[in-house]
Amino acid sequence: MVLFYLLVLTFVALVAIGGYDSTMRLIGYGDLTLRYQFIRLRMYFMGLKMKRQLDQDRKELLKYLENTDG
Numbered sequence: 001m002v003l004f005y006l007l008v009l010t011f012v013a014l015v016a017i018g019g020y021d022s023t024m025r026l027i028g029y030g031d032l033t034l035r036y037q038f039i040r041l042r043m044y045f046m047g048l049k050m051k052r053q054l055d056q057d058r059k060e061l062l063k064y065l066e067n068t069d070g
Helices: 002-018 020-069
Strands: none
Touching: 002 020
16 A cells, blocks of 8 residues: 555655656656567567477488488
8 A cells, every 4th residue: 555655655656856848748758668678578589489390490401411411
């Protein structure tokens, strides 16, 4: 409950100091930054998955080429 009061107090202080529009822009910036970090995290895991799949495909290709050369 205390955290909620601190959040409301912070929001009121931001509106009092910078105005409503500036506060909403700041909150929008924070929202976009958080979403961007989430997307970057998902991209990191996609990259790991793609690297694993490409390594596996490369091994299979080399094994296939080794068997067909002889």
